[in-house]
Amino acid sequence: MNINTFVVANPHKCIGCKACEIACAVAHLDTSVATAGALEAPFLPRLSLVRTPMVTMPIQCRQCDDAPCANVCLVDAITHQDNKIIVDADKCIGCKTCMLACPLGAMDMAPEMENGQPVYQEGLQFDAEGQPAKEKIVAHKCDLCAGRENGPACVEVCPAAAFIVVKPEDMKKSVKNRRVASAAEVAGIKKAN
Secondary structure, eight states, rough: OOOOOOOETTTTOOOOHHHHHHHHHHHSSSSSSSTTTTOOOOOOSSSSEEOSSSSEEEEEEOOTTTTTHHHHHOOOOEEEEEEEEOOOOOOOOOOOOOHHOOTSOOOOOEOOOEEEEEOSSEEEEOOOTTOOOBOEEEEEEEOTTTTTTSSHHHHHHHHOEEEEEOOHHHHHHHHHHHHHHHHHHHHHHOOOO
């Protein structure tokens, strides 16, 4: 069984500081942010902090094993690679079907960027003259900071340690432990401390 790695946040620990969103956006920039105030690239985190009266926590892709977004993608731009679900922006046509299919609301659309600048659609015809070129939008989701040496930036920067990376081996161990605990409970055996 091959289970995907994913990141999840504990809503009881999240303080709503948005450090995760900032770290995510910066980790995915193709330009430097060494000089404060000099960056003109758009803010495009791949997770979204949700605040309601009842809960505050980031929502991000769970890298579903049978990914609904990948299953509905009309052009096969969303695929399974290295225990995660990846979007190929070059293939994406911006149809938004993946957004409708995602049960968590973790899929978004964002302008495709190249060297810190938006990519514009070529050949798109407008009815009225003088219309500005239209930015190309593509599917946008957590990629577990693929290629980043220290793993997901959100996990690294969270001051409340609200995030955990769940790897396949962690999942298998957790399930095994719950099964043992359930069997002991049914048998009336108390767990030794």
